[in-house]
Amino acid sequence: MLTIKDKTFVPFIAADTIQNRVQELASQISRDYADRQPLIIGVLNGAVVFTADLLKCIDIPCEVTFIRVASYASTTSTGHLKQILGLNESIEGRHVLIVEDIVDTGLTMADICEQFQAANPASMALVTLLYKPSALQKDLHLDYVGFEIENRFVLGYGLDYDGLGRNTKDILVLAD
Ligand code: 5GP
Ligand code: MG
Ligand code: MG
Numbered sequence: 063m064l065t066i067k068d069k070t071f072v073p074f075i076a077a078d079t080i081q082n083r084v085q086e087l088a089s090q091i092s093r094d095y096a097d098r099q100p101l102i103i104g105v106l107n108g109a110v111v112f113t114a115d116l117l118k119c120i121d122i123p124c125e126v127t128f129i130r131v132a133s134y135a136s137t138t139s140t141g142h143l144k145q146i147l148g149l150n151e152s153i154e155g156r157h158v159l160i161v162e163d164i165v166d167t168g169l170t171m172a173d174i175c176e177q178f179q180a181a182n183p184a185s186m187a188l189v190t191l192l193y194k195p196s197a198l199q200k201d202l203h204l205d206y207v208g209f210e211i212e213n214r215f216v217l218g219y220g221l222d223y224d225g226l227g228r229n230t231k232d233i234l235v236l237a238d
Contacts, residue, residue: 088119108163
């Protein structure tokens with residue numbers, strides 16, 4: 063159990079379950095991109111832990127970089143997406159893999175995709191550790207999904223509540 067400010071979080075996905083799934087996704091990606099040298103783009107801050115763990119398990123040549131966007135205030139989505147920051151690499155002609163911590167409404171991922179498609183990558187695929195199908199508002203094809211979860215607020219393993227709680231090995235969920 064973990065209390066942050068006024069909220070209590072309880073265990074949800076254990077560290078070893080996460081690590082096993084990350085290894086499976088990495089193996090799948092390594093097979094799918096064996097002859098394509100992907101450019102892996104992690105979305106900060108939430109995907110930092112997942113991207114790092116995924117990267118350690120991917121055993122083909124790849125590049126990695128990070129971008130930053132912000133669309134979430136506290137525990138409800140604002141739906142207002144800010145611009146993509148920090149991408150110095152050209153994605154034209156590249157095989158791009160976008161790595162997110164969680165797809166909730168899908169607005170963030172859809173907006174990133176739209177902006178990236180305009181830059182003519184050779185291919186683009188979406189990777190997310192967590193996915194809340196019942197919250198999705200966009201027509202989004204997710205290529206690699208770690209766990210489908212119900213529509214509840216989770217934290218840990220990179221995900222925060224008001225900036226806190228990213229530094230846990232397990233994922234926790236807001237207690238009812
Ligand atoms: P979207 O609604 O655009 O799909 O989600 C945007 C961002 O909101 C995610 O990348 C993540 O940072 C944050 N988010 C969505 N659901 C949750 C959640 O359950 N917990 C936490 N900590 N962040 C979330
Ligand atoms: Mg995120
Ligand atoms: Mg956040």
